[in-house]
Amino acid sequence: MPGFTKRAIRNSFIKLLNERPVNQITIRDIVEDCGINRNSFYYHYQDMPSMIEEIVLEEVNVIIQEKPAIDSLEECLDVAISFALENRRAAMHLYNSSNRDVFEQYLWRVCEYAVSTYISTAFAEEPVPEEDLGILIRMYKWECFGAVVDWMRAGMKEDIQAIFHRICQLKRGMLEEVIRRSASGEV
């Protein structure tokens, strides 16, 4: 069962990605960094691009497993951005490369998961119509995703946590409005 070697490759890659851009990292570099045979790389991954895709998208599962429940709006955004926050440089190097699409794919999935999980549990007790729930989820997903993309585009210089906090305050007001309206039977 041990995927130790594969994990070592993963760690080495992320480590190197924190040091320099993707196009300056060779398979040799990775293999030498974790002290394995070059062929062992090809045993686990097809090539560099598919390794990147697998590693990045795998992150979604890791995050989901670690966060089976999401209790607050803040957590939604925190979850969406956790990888980027932990590996700032790596995220930046990924985003500013030909792998941007993979990164956004990852981000999108995390946002989707986080928002759906949060909304469906948060409104489990509330008498909110199905259609409104769907609309809420769609809105949230885009807002989460967009907030992070904006932040990446701006070079991750802004205080993303502060922005999150403000977003959450605004959203809370909206939520209460939704509940209030559905409770009073308005359409």
Place this chain on the structure above:
Amino acid sequence: MPGFTKRAIRNSFIKLLNERPVNQITIRDIVEDCGINRNSFYYHYQDMPSMIEEIVLEEVNVIIQEKPAIDSLEECLDVAISFALENRRAAMHLYNSSNRDVFEQYLWRVCEYAVSTYISTAFAEEPVPEEDLGILIRMYKWECFGAVVDWMRAGMKEDIQAIFHRICQLKRGMLEEVIRRSASGEV
């Protein structure tokens, strides 16, 4: 070349040793913690006791590789105690078990290495007679070793760093005395 599985066993053991005493850790616990087959344990280690011995004494080599040169008295003591400081609970659990001898064996080797390295480089330029050097090394080894053992026996509650600092101050005075005497030709 990857010793990933063996390393995983090592990490799991130290992790568990930080949680509870040795006699409450089974091979099963270790194997399950790092998600490998039980037989893989026996592939790498004979049994629990010899695993402990190997892991603990291996630490000496790790320390030596990380510290090829030792530049100060403080460093001697720091090196001697580095493992215990990083894994306080584990060290305590080891010391208060039937594996105390292994722990002391480890400690002794580290002290021996640290002191010898330090003394031989520190006095490379000084005109100190060979015999004095040998005596100094022997004295230091015991003082290093003893300081740590005393600390362990007292439950690691004292501020070991402060004690080290004081020891180093005292020793520095002695060193100057040795150099002064040998320089003036006294016996």
Place this chain on the structure above:
DNA sequence: GGGGAAATGTCTATTTTTTTGACAAATTAC
């Protein structure tokens, strides 16, 4: 733009490592 070095992708064969499942003996718990 050409030549050389380095990196890639692919292969086959071999070795090492890990797993599976089973067993008797020892230990622990109740």
Place this chain on the structure above:
DNA sequence: GTAATTTGTCAAAAAAATAGACATTTCCCC
């Protein structure tokens, strides 16, 4: 004192890692 757990050992099979070679591509430098 017996039942359950853990231990140590084994042989066979599967999986993972290494070695070495090769053609191809990419990259760099002149």
